[in-house]
Every structure is written in C-alpha cells, then in structure tokens.
Amino acid sequence: xxxxxxxxxxxxxxxxxxxxxxxxxxxxxxxxxxxxxxxxxxxxxxxxxxxxxxxxxxxxxxxxxxxxxxxxxxxxxxxxxxxxxxxxxxxxxxxxxxxxxxxxxxxxxxxxxxxxxxxxxxxxxxxxxxxxxxxxxxxxxxxxxxxxxxxxxxxxxxxxxxxxxxxxxxxxxxxxxxxxxxxxxxxxxxxxxxxxxxxxxxxxxxxxxxxxxxxxxxxxxxxxxxxxxxxxxxxxxxxxxxxxxxxxxxxxxxxxxxxxxxxxxxxxxxxxxxxxxxxxxxxxxxxxxxxxxxxxxxxxxxxxxxxxxxxxxxxxxxxxxxxxxxxxxxxxx
Numbered sequence: 001x002x003x004x005x006x007x008x009x010x011x012x013x014x015x016x017x018x019x020x021x022x023x024x025x026x027x028x029x030x031x032x033x034x035x036x037x038x039x040x041x042x043x044x045x046x047x048x049x050x051x052x053x054x055x056x057x058x059x060x061x062x063x064x065x066x067x068x069x070x071x072x073x074x075x076x077x078x079x080x081x082x083x084x085x086x087x088x089x090x091x092x093x094x095x096x097x098x099x100x101x102x103x104x105x106x107x108x109x110x111x112x113x114x115x116x117x118x119x120x121x122x123x124x125x126x127x128x129x130x131x132x133x134x135x136x137x138x139x140x141x142x143x144x145x146x147x148x149x150x151x152x153x154x155x156x157x158x159x160x161x162x163x164x165x166x167x168x169x170x171x172x173x174x175x176x177x178x179x180x181x182x183x184x185x186x187x188x189x190x191x192x193x194x195x196x197x198x199x200x201x202x203x204x205x206x207x208x209x210x211x212x213x214x215x216x217x218x219x220x221x222x223x224x225x226x227x228x229x230x231x232x233x234x235x236x237x238x239x240x241x242x243x244x245x246x247x248x249x250x251x252x253x254x255x256x257x258x259x260x261x262x263x264x265x266x267x268x269x270x271x272x273x274x275x276x277x278x279x280x281x282x283x284x285x286x287x288x289x290x291x292x293x294x295x296x297x298x299x300x301x302x303x304x305x306x307x308x309x310x311x312x313x314x315x316x317x318x319x320x321x322x323x324x325x326x327x328x329x330x331x332x333x
Contacts, residue, residue: 001076001256002172004087004123008076009170011128012091016069020061024053032127038265039133040289041312042104042322063103064113068096072161073293073305075169075261077254079122080182086129088252090261092118092167092293092305094158095135099144102332104137105325106144114158115140116218118291118307120252120263132251132263134291134307138219141325147219148321149310150278153233154215154222162295162303163214166258173257181296182255184208185262188301201231201239209301216305220277241276244285245269261293272317279314286316 011030018026027035027049037046039056046052061067071093079088099113116136121128141147142156161167188208205213205227215224217234224230246269253262266287274281291307311321326332 001078001087003126004089004121005074005076005170007123007126007128008089008091008121012069016067020058023057023061024050027053030128032124032129035127035129035131037131037133040135040137040309041315044312060103063099063101063108064095064097064115065100066097070094070096070114071168073167073259075167075254075256075259077178077256077260079252079254081250081253084124086122086124088254089121089123090119090254090293091121092261093161099140103140104322105329105332106137106141106146107329107332109144113140113143116159116307118261118293118305120261120291122252132265132291134263134289134309136219136307138310138321142219146325146329148325149220152220152222152277153237154217154224156219156222159216159223159305162259164258164295164297167295169257169259177257178255178260181258181260181294182253184296184299184301185253185255185260185294201236202227205231205235210297213301214303216303218306218308218310220310221306221308237275241273242270243273244271246285255294258296259294260296261291263289263291265289277310277314279317279319282317284317286313288313 014026031049035049037052043056071091073092076087076089078085094114095117096114099109101108116139119131119133122130138148191207192204209227211227213227215230217223221234224233248264248266250262250264267290268288269285270288271285272282289309293305294301295303
C-alpha cells in the first residue's frame with residue numbers, strides 16, 4: 001500500500017503542476033494502457049486518456065485557472081469485496097482555483113471557487129488501472145449564482161476536513177485500526193439497512209453514530225449536525241420521498257486507520273414519490289451513484305462525507321440541469 005500511495009502522490013504532484021496541454025503526457029506516464037475512468041454527469045465513462053483529457057481535464061483547467069488540489073483525506077487499502085488483491089488509493093478534498101472562463105455553461109465569477117471531489121484509484125503493477133471520481137458540480141453552480149435546486153433541508157457551504165485533522169495518512173497505519181473501522185461501517189449498514197424496523201429513526205442512528213455526528217452532504221441536500229438534525233433534515237425526508245429501494249452493493253470498499261469509504265456504480269435504485277429536491281413524483285426508478293467516506297471515533301462513526309451524482313439522477317428523470325442552464329445562458333457555452 002505504501003508503494004501505491006507513493007505512486008499517487010507523485011502522480012498528483014506532476015499532474016497538478018503541469019500545464020493543460022501536458023496533462024495527457026503525465027497521465028500516460030502513470031496510467032496503464034488499459035486505463036478506465038468513471039465520473040459524474042455529463043462525463044460518465046472514458047476508456048481513453050486522450051478523450052478524458054480533451055473532454056474533461058483540459059476544459060476544466062482552462063476555465064478554472066491556477067487549480068489547487070486541497071486534500072483532506074488520503075488513504076489506501078485492499079478492496080474488501082474482490083479477490084484480485086489490487087490496492088486502491090482514495091483522495092478527498094476540494095479543487096480550488098480562479099473561475100475565469102465558462103465551464104459547462106456555468107458563468108465564471110472571476111473569483112476563487114471550491115469544488116468538492118473524491119477519487120478512488122485502483123493501482124496494479126505500479127500503474128493506475130482505474131479511477132472513479134465524483135465532483136460536486138452543483139456546488140460550483142451555487143457559487144456562480146445559478147444553484148439548480150430549491151432551498152434544501154441541510155446547510156450548504158464549503159466543507160472542512162476531519163475534525164481531528166488526521167485524514168492525511170501518508171505513512172503506514174496499524175491494520176487492526178482499519179479493520180475495526182471497516183467493521184463499524186458494516187455494522188452501520190446492517191443496523192440501518194432495512195429502513196422498516198420498529199426503532200425510531202433516532203434510535204436506529206444511535207446504534208452506530210455518535211450523537212454529535214456530522215453528515216457532510218452534497219449540494220442539493222446539504223449538511224446536518226447531530227443525530228436529531230440529521231434525522232429531521234435528511235435521513236427522515238429521504239426515506240419518505242423514495243420507494244422501491246434496491247441496494248446494489250459497491251465496487252470498492254476499504255478502510256485505513258480511523259477512516260474508510262466505498263463507492264457504487266450504482267449503489268441504489270430508487271423511485272421518487274415527490275418532494276426530493278423540490279421535484280414531483282415519478283413512476284420511473286432511477287440509479288443513484290454515491291461515494292461515502294467515514295471517520296470512526298471509538299466504537300461509533302462520527303463524520304460522513306457524501307458525494308452523490310445529483311445531475312445524473314435527475315437526468316434519468318428527464319431533467320438535464322446543464323442543458324437547461326445552457327438554454328438560459330447561451331453566451332456561456
């Protein structure tokens with residue numbers, strides 16, 4: 001795992017310092033020829049470094065200049081749900097820069113902006129073979145004054161890293177600590193998975209969460225502090241506004257130290273009954289792609305950073321938020 005961490009750190013150093021025109025050369029150096037990439041709407045999947053650079057990274061880096069990667073969590077582990085023994089490295093934080101030119105028809109601000117991101121890199125034989133990257137485009141839209149969602153139940157702001165400031169795990173960690181974190185994460189899933197037991201929601205949450213938990217949610221939902229407010233501002237409304245919930249599992253799941261995470265493609269299939277994001281009900285079930293990053297404190301979980309591809313979810317319902325923005329602001333195409 002230390003070799004994989006070293007590879008990703010070197011990759012980030014080269015990638016973040018290079019010019020937009022040199023991104024492909026850097027990626028070719030660190031990525032396997034069969035490299036694949038998964039991301040958020042409207043980018044989805046790439047099996048070519050050249051296409052990824054031309055369609056995503058170059059336009060982003062040309063629009064948001066002097067881009068910095070401000071990491072809050074850096075960890076690695078062996079995927080606990082596969083047998084290939086490949087190592088995954090996860091980086092989470094904010095991309096920060098000067099939003100000087102339009103991107104995806106989002107009007108530039110000429111000011112510094114933040115966009116939350118989380119990346120999972122699969123490393124095999126000294127190369128990156130797969131990357132899954134979620135980024136909070138609605139957060140960028142909100143800073144540009146074009147928030148696509150009505151007022152949300154939680155609070156929306158730039159999100160800080162862990163309260164303990166111990167998320168940057170460049171060195172070796174005690175594997176038993178990571179095992180306990182993963183066990184706690186799975187206990188949480190098992191305790192809260194059926195959504196239909198006789199406990200109150202607050203009682204369910206208290207089984208595996210500290211009372212002063214923080215749920216750092218995506219733009220369009222927002223963040224909540226304490227079990228009581230999380231139940232009222234997100235978990236309760238979320239359960240009420242979806243039916244026919246199907247859980248598909250995860251692509252990758254691991255923990256290191258007091259932190260752990262997973263992502264799915266998709267995690268869930270849900271049918272909205274109305275109200276979520278201020279949208280109407282629908283009979284069409286849609287997939288939800290989610291990344292969860294957790295911090296454990298003792299026997300329970302304390303913080304949870306959540307990334308949901310909200311634009312993809314609503315696109316499946318026939319609402320292309322970015323296309324709508326383009327029709328409203330054609331001058332920023």
